[in-house]
Structure formats: C-alpha cells, structure tokens
Amino acid sequence: MKKIICLLIILSCIACNNESNNREFMYDSPPQGKYIEWFGNNSLANELAMIGMYHFMNAEQEKATAFFEEAVKYDSSMFAPHVCLAEMSVDGSEKQKYHIAEAKKNVADNNETSKIFVSILDLKPDGYWGYFDSSGSIKLWREMHELEPRGNFIQQFYSLNIKDNKESISTITKFIENAKKEGDRYEHFLNNLGYKYMADGNMEEAKSSFEKYIDAYKVGYNPYDSTGEILNVFFVKDKGLLLLNMGPFNIETSVAIPFSLILKFSFSLLYIPVLSGNLNKLLLS
DSSP: HHHHHHHHHHHHHHHHHHHHSSSSOOOOOOSOOOOOOOOOHHHHHHHHHHHHHHHHHTTTTTHHHHHHHHHHOOOOTOOOHHHHHHHHHHHOOOHHHHHHHHHHTTTTTTHHHHHHHHHHHSOOOBBBTTTTTTTTTHHHHHHHHHHHHHOOHHHHHHHTTTTTHHHHHHHHHHHHHHHHHHTTTOHHHHHHHHHHHTTOOOHHHHHHHHHHHHHOOOTTTTTHHHHHHHHHHHHHHHHHHHHHHTTTTTTTTTGGSSSHHHHHHHHTTOOOOOOOHHHHHHHHH
C-alpha cells in the first residue's frame, strides 16, 4: 500500500511539473565541466534524482525525499541523493548513518567536486539546513564554486552561505540574472533572496522577492509558506504596537520599543490567558 501511495505521489508530482513547464522532464547529462556528478547509469533514476533535487532546492523536503528514495532504488550506485537524504534525516539516526555511509562509498570513483560535496557530511550539522549551511560549510561550497561556477545547485548553497547579507544578496541577484539569460531555473534563488532581505531588515524587498517566487513557481507549496512568513512579520510590524498597548502590559511609550522586541513579545502575548476582548477581536480581524 505504501509503495502504491508513493508511486501515486511521484506520478502526480511529475504531472504537475510537466504542466507547469509545458514540457516533459527529460534531463540530459550536463555539459562538459566539473559539476557534481549526479547522474548514474539508469535513466529513470537520473530523472527521479533531478526532480528530487529541484524539490530539495525549493525546501520541499517531503517531495524531495520521495524522489530521492526511489532514485537510489533504481540505481544503488548513486551518491548525491544519499547526501541530501542524510541532510533530511534525523541527526544521529540509523537512517542518517546509512545514507552517509552509502554516499561515501559510492563517490569513490567520481570527480573532485563530487568528493567535496560528500565531505560536507563530515561537518557538524549545526545550520538551519543542517550540513548544507553549517558553520564550516562555506569553505567547501566556495571550493566547489571555484571548480565549477556554472553549477546551479552549487550556486544556491554557495550564495546562501555567504554571511554578509548584502554580499549574499548581490551574488544571488547575479545568479538569477545569469539563470534567466541561460534559460535555467532560478525560482529557488528567489526564496533565498527573500530570506536574505529579511535578515538584512529590508522587509519590503523580502516581500517582493517572495511574491516573485510565487509567480515563478505557482505549483510549488514552499513559495506560499515563505510568503506567509513575511506577511506574518508585516502583521506584527503594523499591529505589534497596538497588540502591546491593548495587552496586560499597558505600555504607552510604545514608539521607543525596538521592533525586534515587539516581534518577540507579540507572539508570546498570543498565549497569555488573560487577554482583553478587544485584543481577541483584533487577532481575528
């Protein structure tokens, strides 16, 4: 039953992707270069891995997991899907240990970029993306980017890992422009761009980026999730002072309160049991 459900999910996702791009998902081998060697010897496994990679880059982990797991069933010699599956597994779990071991075993005969990619799994997974944006990962992504600057997957995580927000924003913007010129996919970059603008305090540009993300990737669910986060911030920014003024703290000098504190307090206020009727009414508006 589980296999049937998984197959239905995969077929549904392929259909959605085909409809959104008005073409079949037929992935050829990448041009000559030093790319991460995702492809194996099974064309169906390659197809599944590429679709899985696309969902992974868009932070759609449920779909990514389904496609990657099917890919390695059809081609047990692949390493890259195992890296991503290890990333998405519970830290320290037997499942994660299995994927790490398979990735390291299978990459032995692949190129230098591929081996650096797998070496990410030797880091401590202390980032939001676990291994992929961990504290030591920027060095590895930079090395991969220097080896193959055209790699779209590499570009995503290289630019994401640049700590200086403005530099990261500039780099992501450049990658988007290049991808558009080459006819490559760029939707995932818009997601990262939005979060980088948020981190830099530019909420208007963040909102604009997420709106563009929805427009570019209408059939995905992550664009709507990301947009929901920025709209939540705008709600707090617009009504946060009012929330505090109407709540039990009765703060009158609200203009002097930093926005970061408003953001923290406003969410905690939602769970304080003694709330005024006016506040409850506001939250429902």
